[in-house]
Amino acid sequence: MLRIRDLAVGYGAVPVLDDVSLDVPDRSITAVLGANGAGKTTLLRSISGLVRARSGSVELDDRDITRTSTEEIARLGVAHVPEGRGVVEELTVEENLRLGALAGSRREHTDMFHLFPLLRERRREPAFNLSGGERQMLSIGRALASAPSVLLLDEPSLGLAPKVVRTIMGVLRGLADDMGLAVLLVEQNARSALSVADDAIVLALGRVAVREHADILARDEALRHAYLGF
Numbered sequence: 257m258l259r260i261r262d263l264a265v266g267y268g269a270v271p272v273l274d275d276v277s278l279d280v281p282d283r284s285i286t287a288v289l290g291a292n293g294a295g296k297t298t299l300l301r302s303i304s305g306l307v308r309a310r311s312g313s314v315e316l317d318d319r320d321i322t323r324t325s326t327e328e329i330a331r332l333g334v335a336h337v338p339e340g341r342g343v344v345e346e347l348t349v350e351e352n353l354r355l356g357a358l359a360g361s362r363r364e365h366t367d368m369f370h371l372f373p374l375l376r377e378r379r380r381e382p383a384f385n386l387s388g389g390e391r392q393m394l395s396i397g398r399a400l401a402s403a404p405s406v407l408l409l410d411e412p413s414l415g416l417a418p419k420v421v422r423t424i425m426g427v428l429r430g431l432a433d434d435m436g437l438a439v440l441l442v443e444q445n446a447r448s449a450l451s452v453a454d455d456a457i458v459l460a461l462g463r464v465a466v467r468e469h470a471d472i473l474a475r476d477e478a479l480r481h482a483y484l485g486f
């Protein structure tokens with residue numbers, strides 16, 4: 257379980273996040289929505305220790321990780337899939353997965369082939385031969401190879417066809433339901449994110465403007481129009 261309390265983060269003198277509180281329980285998906293520049297990526301980066309909080313706290317299973325190093329946060333079970341498909345292009349699918357497993361050495365890279373059968377077929381291909389959707393699956397597979405308990409995803413649907421987006425969202429739901437992960441899903445594609453998430457927040461100018469169950473937010477026309485543009 258991930259717990260964020262009163263988090264304030266900035267770059268230099270510029271404040272980006274203010275007073276952000278959020279719980280992401282195990283076995284659930286929380287969507288983080290909001291316009292460009294609202295601070296969604298910064299939220300993920302501050303959870304994984306890439307940027308430091310000015311105040312407030314981040315806790316993982318009751319352990320305060322606000323000042324913990326990025327490496328240690330990863331070792332404690334937080335996996336971060338950054339925007340832009342973090343795979344090593346020159347390595348094969350299998351090599352990329354092995355690299356992910358090195359970080360935690362807790363799971364055989366071949367386990368990933370059960371989750372992503374497409375990757376099994378392409379395991380000897382260099383990653384640069386993969387389609388956008390396959391790369392995204394490989395990025396997620398890499399992150400999972402260290403057997404995390406929390407998965408942070410930054411815009412996994414970016415640039416992908418609707419059918420591929422549905423597949424990825426289905427995989428995320430499975431990770432929460434079957435593997436018990438706490439998933440924090442940053443998305444511009446609010447409609448897709450709300451279709452799989454349990455809960456959602458909308459960030460506006462670095463603050464939590466809306467906090468709602470995902471299905472309620474998806475049905476609330478006024479909130480959707482005001483914050484999500486659909």
Ligand code: ATP
Nearest residue numbers: 267270272290291292293294295296297298299444
């Ligand atoms: P996007 O969807 O465009 O990625 P976002 O909601 O993820 O937006 P962030 O990337 O967290 O937003 O950016 C929030 C604000 O912080 C923006 O105003 C951005 O310009 C600024 N910012 C982001 N990274 C840095 C940085 N390394 N140095 C200075 N300012 C930054």
